[in-house]
Amino acid sequence: xxxxxxxxxxxxxxxxxxxxxxxxxxxxxxxxxxxxxxxxxxxxxxxxxxxxxxxxxxxxxxxxxxxxxxxxxxxxxxxxxxxxxxxxxxxxxxxxxxxxxxxxxxxxxxxxxxxxxxxxxxxxxxxxxxxxxxxxxxxxxxxxxxxxxxxxxxxxxxxxxxxxxxxxxxxxxxxxxxxxxxxxxxxxxxxxxxxxxxxxxxxxxxxxxxxxxxxxxxxxxxxxxxxxxxxxxxxxxxxxxxxxxxxxxxxxxxxxxxxxxxxxxxxxxxxxxxxxxxxxxxxxxxxxxxxxxxxxxxxxxxxxxxxxxxxxxxxxxxxxxxxxxxxxxxxxxxxxxxxxxxxxxxxxxxxxxxxxxxxxxxxxxxxxxxxxxxxxxxxxxxxxxxxxxxxxxxxxxxxxxxxxxxxxxxxxxxxxxxxxxxxxxxxxxxxxxxxxxxxxxxxxxxxxxxxxxxxxxxxxxxxxxxxxxxxxxxxxxxxxxxxxxxxxxxxxxxxxxxxxxxxxxxxxxxxxxxxxxxxxxxxxxxxxxxxxxxxxxxxxxxxxxxxxxxxxxxxxxxxxxxxxxxxxxxxxxxxxxxxxxxxxxxxxxxxxxxxxxxxxxxxxxxxxxxxxxxxxxxxxxxxxxxxxxxxxxxxxxxxxxxxxxxxxxxxxxxxxxxxxxxxxxxxxxxxxxxxxxxxxxxxxxxxxxxxxxxxxxxxxxxxxxxxxxxxxxxxxxxxxxxxxxxxxxxxxxxxxxxxxxxxxxx
Ligand SMILES: Nc1ncnc2c1ncn2[C@@H]1O[C@H](COP(=O)(O)OP(=O)(O)OP(=O)(O)O)[C@@H](O)[C@H]1O
Numbered sequence: 220x221x222x223x224x225x226x227x228x229x230x231x232x233x234x235x236x237x238x239x240x241x242x243x244x245x246x247x248x249x250x251x252x253x254x255x256x257x258x259x260x261x262x263x264x265x266x267x268x269x270x271x272x273x274x275x276x277x278x279x280x281x282x283x284x285x286x287x288x289x290x291x292x293x294x295x296x297x298x299x300x301x302x303x304x305x306x307x308x309x310x311x312x313x314x315x316x317x318x319x320x321x322x323x324x325x326x327x328x329x330x331x332x333x334x335x336x337x338x339x340x341x342x343x344x345x346x347x348x349x350x351x352x353x354x355x356x357x358x359x360x361x362x363x364x365x366x367x368x369x370x371x372x373x374x375x376x377x378x379x380x381x382x383x384x385x386x387x388x389x390x391x392x393x394x395x396x397x398x399x400x401x402x403x404x405x406x407x408x409x410x411x412x413x414x415x416x417x418x419x420x421x422x423x424x425x426x427x428x429x430x431x432x433x434x435x436x437x438x439x440x441x442x443x444x445x446x447x448x449x450x451x452x453x454x455x456x457x458x459x460x461x462x463x464x465x466x467x468x469x470x471x472x473x474x475x476x477x478x479x480x481x482x483x484x485x486x487x488x489x490x491x492x493x494x495x496x497x498x499x500x501x502x503x504x505x506x507x508x509x510x511x512x513x514x515x516x517x518x519x520x521x522x523x524x525x526x527x528x529x530x531x532x533x534x535x536x537x538x539x540x541x542x543x544x545x546x547x548x549x550x551x552x553x554x555x556x557x558x559x560x561x562x563x564x565x566x567x568x569x570x571x572x573x574x575x576x577x578x579x580x581x582x583x584x585x586x587x588x589x590x591x592x593x594x595x596x597x598x599x600x601x602x603x604x605x606x607x608x609x610x611x612x613x614x615x616x617x618x619x620x621x622x623x624x625x626x627x628x629x630x631x632x633x634x635x636x637x638x639x640x641x642x643x644x645x646x647x648x649x650x651x652x653x654x655x656x657x658x659x660x661x662x663x664x665x666x667x668x669x670x671x672x673x674x675x676x677x678x679x680x681x682x683x684x685x686x687x688x689x690x691x692x693x694x695x696x697x698x699x700x701x702x703x704x705x706x707x708x709x710x711x712x713x714x715x716x717x718x719x720x721x722x723x724x725x726x727x728x729x730x731x732x733x734x735x736x737x738x739x740x741x742x743x744x745x746x747x748x749x750x751x752x753x754x755x756x757x758x759x760x761x762x763x764x765x766x767x768x769x770x771x772x773x774x775x776x777x778x779x780x781x782x783x784x785x786x787x788x789x790x791x792x793x794x795x796x797x798x799x800x801x802x803x804x805x806x807x808x809x810x811x812x813x814x815x816x817x818x819x820x821x822x823x824x825x826x827x828x829x830x831x832x833x834x835x836x837x838x839x840x841x842x843x844x845x846x847x848x849x850x851x852x853x854x855x856x857x858x859x860x861x862x863x864x865x866x867x868x869x870x871x872x873x874x875x876x877x878x879x880x881x882x883x884x885x886x887x888x889x890x891x892x893x894x895x896x897x898x899x900x901x902x903x904x905x906x907x908x909x910x911x912x913x914x915x916x917x918x919x920x921x922x923x924x925x926x927x928x929x930x931x932x933x934x935x936x937x938x939x940x941x942x943x944x945x946x947x948x949x950x951x952x953x954x955x956x957x958x959x960x961x962x963x964x965x
Contacts, residue, residue: 331510358451365454377416379408474515474565482540486533490522512600514566521559527552531804546570549598554826570598571814578834588639588719589707592632595833603831605824607757611748614761615795616784621817622761623651625833626725633721634658634848637855642722644674646729654841657849660860675736678743688754704753723759728769745773765794784819785810796822878955885948891931893945894918926950
């Protein structure tokens with residue numbers, strides 16, 4: 220058992236240590252008495268804030284307390300000012316828009332008006348249809364009862380029926396004076412009302428006789444209609460009104476907090492359901508529900524610990540709770556707020572039923588690829604775009620969900636900038652990108668081995684191009700290229716050959732999974748993705764088989780922009796959208812096959828992944844854009860390669876570099892050499908190229924390179940000394956060095 224003295228000793232030691240540790244730092248004298256009192260929780264402790272102003276004191280465990288003593292306080296007993304001051308809080312407070320979004324944008328205003336008109340029209344139409352078949356028969360049926368009701372009411376009024384209960388009460392309770400007063404009042408009233416009733420009855424009788432016998436048929440009809448309507452309305456039972464409320468179609472139904480609350484309570488999140496069961500709100504609306512685009516927007520604070528991903532996981536249930544199609548319900552996070560802030564956007568129409576989204580650049584004359592490429596619309600009707608420069612793009616989905624359509628949009632955007640060099644590869648062989656062939660530097664459409672090889676060659680060439688560009692950029696003066704990356708002004712300096720290069724590989728699974736070319740192609744693509752971004756080389760890869768064999772992980776892990784249309788499962792989802800996307804609620808599995816073609820999650824283009832319905836360009840539209848792009852390029856002289864009908868570069872055969880070959884056959888020790896000897900050695904080196912060459916062939920082949928032939932003294936194989944035509948080796952090495960330097964700078 221612990222002795223009380225032990226505690227005292229320990230306490231004294233701690234006090235001494237505390238005094239030691241505080242005295243030098245602040246030069247502050249600790250009042251142990253006060254501190255002790257504060258610890259004891261005496262009223263003084265609150266009276267003297269200084270005793271408790273060191274937060275560590277209350278946070279420290281009390282060694283002297285017995286195990287069954289009060290729990291250690293972790294919050295200061297004295298209220299302390301914490302967090303930002305008033306000014307900071309005012310500065311950081313969020314300013315709500317003075318005007319709602321629909322008042323600031325013409326498109327939104329039109330949307331809002333359209334919704335209002337739709338709402339009004341639906342209500343009017345709903346009732347109009349029911350007038351002849353429901354409301355009128357009901358009124359006729361109720362009219363006799365209404366007439367009796369009216370007579371009864373007049374009768375009760377004439378005899379002052381409404382005061383009867385009061386008079387009965389005073390009589391029962393023997394309130395004689397009150398009773399007499401009320402009786403006198405009744406007599407006065409009845410006298411007057413009887414006179415009025417008789418006059419009214421005579422008048423009504425007169426009018427009735429006139430209408431029956433003297434009035435025009437039209438007047439009789441109007442009078443009959445008014446009477447039937449009037450008595451019909453008067454005959455309605457209190458619990459059965461004539462008109463039921465219009466059953467509003469979901470697309471024009473107003474989203475109310477009540478509807479949202481009930482829906483949120485039904486999606487299976489415990490905190491919300493139990494709060495609602497207790498009669499509490501469960502969720503908090505942080506702003507009024509408003510119209511935004513073609514739908515409603517509710518800003519909601521979820522209960523503590525519940526995240527937007529939790530709600531996104533239950534999107535289908537939420538749609539059921541809201542009684543809307545799945546494609547109308549879009550729970551989103553607010554990138555400027557905490558994890559529990561939900562923006563629930565409920566569209567009037569299913570996103571897949573919004574029809575074809577028109578591409579913003581469909582009629583544009585040209586576009587600057589350094590600006591973003593318009594890509595489509597999000598469910599809220601906001602334009603979405605994709606940056607190309609400094610990025611690579613991976614697109615994936617099941618077949619027929621809109622990959623090629625989205626590739627086309629991006630390729631058309633790039634084509635409208637005449638400075639962009641396009642390398643298009645479509646390895647499905649259906650000719651989906653054929654329209655753009657006329658503006659492509661390299662182009663292939665096919666699934667056969669030759670086409671796959673062509674695409675693989677392109678990646679090898681691109682790899683070399685990336686290395687070349689890296690060398691050129693490195694040598695650029697810092698003032699011209701401070702960030703060591705391509706800018707518009709650098710791209711416009713045609714002599715540098717650093718213009719943007721967009722290479723599309725549609726159906727790239729056929730390339731990367733190819734038994735012969737796939738492995739190298741995968742390595743090249745990974746290299747380009749990692750290094751090409753800053754150098755203006757942009758890869759756009761589209762695949763319908765996002766698995767590790769068809770899409771090397773080095774690619775899926777390094778692309779910066781991802782667009783995932785409908786996929787079947789979590790693995791494919793995360794392969795395209797990045798690890799944990801599925802876990803975080805970004806699930807392209809939620810899109811429906813075919814119905815949602817063109818709808819996908821776009822990641823990397825915005826702070827948060829966004830659902831986008833891509834713009835759609837059919838063949839004629841693509842063709843029209845391609846023709847415009849062709850004319851533009853022709854005018855600016857930027858058509859090249861395939862577009863000019865030039866033979867494609869290939870990495871297939873050995874390369875014949877005459878200078879390198881000559882250097883290889885003339886050792887450094889041989890300062891001067893006869894051309895006939897060079898010819899013989901070259902023929903030995905590459906008989907298929909140089910076989911049959913004589914000295915003259917070497918002379919004429921080297922002449923265009925600026926290597927002059929001179930008289931070189933030497934000894935023949937027979938030992939005879941003589942002078943023949945030859946070259947100086949230093950001339951050769953100088954020309955090679957100059958050429959390599961120019962290549963690097965070019
Ligand atoms: N943005 C869109 N808007 C409307 N419909 C679209 C959209 N994108 C695609 N579609 C529809 O989906 C169809 C298939 O599109 P697309 O050929 O681009 O699919 P894909 O994923 O490339 O198919 P595959 O893998 O078989 O090549 C199109 O013919 C079109 O009807």
